[in-house]
Amino acid sequence: LGRALHRLSLDLYSRDTHFVLELVQNADDNAYAAAAVPTLSFVIDDGGIVCLNNEEGFTEQNVRALCDVGHSTKAETSGYIGQKGIGFKSVFRVTDCPAIHSGGYHFQFDASQGNMGYIVPHWLDGPHSLISDDRLRQLPQSELIRGLLRDGTCIALPFKRAFDTAALLRNFHEVHESLLLFLNRLQRL
Numbered sequence: 001l002g003r004a005l006h007r008l009s010l011d012l013y014s015r016d017t018h019f020v021l022e023l024v025q026n027a028d029d030n031a032y033a034a035a036a037v038p039t040l041s042f043v044i045d046d047g048g049i050v051c052l053n054n055e056e057g058f059t060e061q062n063v064r065a066l067c068d069v070g071h072s073t074k075a076e077t078s079g080y081i082g083q084k085g086i087g088f089k090s091v092f093r094v095t096d097c098p099a100i101h102s103g104g105y106h107f108q109f110d111a112s113q114g115n116m117g118y119i120v121p122h123w124l125d126g127p128h129s130l131i132s133d134d135r136l137r138q139l140p141q142s143e144l145i146r147g148l149l150r151d152g153t154c155i156a157l158p159f160k161r162a163f164d165t166a167a168l169l170r171n172f173h174e175v176h177e178s179l180l181l182f183l184n185r186l187q188r189l
Helices: 002-012 018-029 060-066 087-093 133-138 142-151 165-173 177-182
Strands: 040-045 048-053 099-102 105-108 153-158
Touching: 018 040, 018 087, 040 142, 040 165, 048 142, 133 142
Parallel strands: none
Antiparallel strands: 040 048, 048 153, 099 105, 099 153
């Protein structure tokens, strides 16, 4: 099963940056508090990417869906873009160990531990310092990011190999802001 999932994610998502669109799509499909401005932020450095979103947080059902193949919490609900249950797996193009911190859940997958590492979670004690205080002070909108780290969903994607960060940044900039016109919920990217 793990080997098939790995092959499927490589075949379906042949570009290293497809995962960006998948994460944007997932953020658009998330639930938000009524007063929230649905926001998705990416912090990128030489070590990896931290994706921050001010959604309401993961539920047990969301965690179970990430640990499955072809199971989505969106499939039977209208108004959602994604519904195949494999989109998140595209992050394995850039990382072996995606870590998720959301709604009191703290876990990671570890594909370097074998094929089942794509779907078997490893529970973490709690949120780790995903962005150092020094790095945080250097970022534009550091207060927004600090709030997302404290109260939102954080997905850490440490790079699995030496990565051309400059090329990745160019690809991130190719995600045009007009994309927001076609999304249902997400208002800030």
